Amino acid sequence: MKQTLRSRFVEGPDSLGAKARRRRWDMFRQAFPDLDALSVIDLGGTYEFWQRAPVRPARLHIVNLLEKQPDDLPDNVTAETGDACDPRPDLVGCDFDLVVSNSVIEHVGGIARRERFARAVRDLAPRHWVQTPYRYFPIEPHWVCPGFQFLPLNARARLAERWPLVKVKPEGREAAIADALGVELLGRTEMSYLFPESAILGERFAGLVKSLIAVKRG
Template identity: 55%
Template sequence: MPDARALRNRFVDAPGSIGERLRISRWERFRRLFPAIEDMTVVDLGGTADMWLRAPLRAKHVHLINLEPHPADLPDWISAENADVTDPEVAAALGRHDLVFSNSTIEHVGGHSQRQRFAAAVRLLAPLHWIQTPYRYFPVEPHFVAPGFQFLPLAARARLVRRWPLTHSRPGSPEEGMAAVVGIELLTRTEMRYLFPGDLLLGERVLGVTKSLIAVRTEQGQDAPAASKD
């Protein structure tokens, strides 16, 4: 039997994995929705330079906002800063861009009020956006690759994450276990529609089951009524 790291890579990280195939499909969908991306300035909330450097497309310029450190040697079309975009002063200082992009970040910002501030920043920063998040009711929790993990009581999740073999970085103490799980709150369709009214709400599917949700506002559809499409 392969070790836990190899098994996780097979599902999530490695070339040819389910996760990698989904990422490629997501980029193709993104390009169809934003065909002028090469001429657009993008602010990426929670993203990394590595993701954009591996992407099969390139924006005119990408500005990364993340709490984690960024590499020092970025190409001239990528800039970055460490900041919390849910702080209204931070969002106001960023200026306007053509597009806000965010993958798997809104579920980490810390509670409903913080998600509202995140959504407000999205609307402030650009007229167009792509906001993706894992769907709460997909059977496998994506951060830990654990079936039904998101439905367990918080204390049970904190205990299990210290033993579950497919966790990316296994916590070493009860405090680290709680820290690993308490800040992740997966969203439903209802919550995404509430946070991003008027958007087209897209679904990404695996074996016919919705895995992720994407709130999209495009030039063609930015004033359209809310909709859901898988």
């Protein structure tokens, strides 16, 4: 039942989530119409994300927390295990044109870490696209639960253990608390603070802002 619900609303090819992702790709291509000629660094993403892309960059480097990276990457794609808030110093100056990050900054942990993440974005390339779910959209996207983000921690942990649309059910109370603490959604003011030179775009669903995107076109 849970997988049926998630497929219908979040993950299936005809789900509401899939339609929203297609609209986001349209926004992305409008912001960077020359994507196929760019060198891109993706902070926190995966190659699977780019496999679904309608257009791919000329060169792609991925930094994420996976312990093992894929073995069968194309020649123009590289991936490494690393901290998106503290990338290797030698990545700065590697002539990346664009930093891309989708639904990562809300997971890095605390304002100090988010500031380091934003600094890394600015240092790595002259252009960027940083997307994050909007705190004040009524449906929390990770749990697909109305108002989840506004509940006390105790209530969030209890829901994390029981909510039918949770992707991976936590094993025990401590894991549920850790899962609930691992997501800190951002509002427009914080995004503007972190990316003062960027345009903050609103991705809408049913007329409401669903996610925020810091875009610097260069």
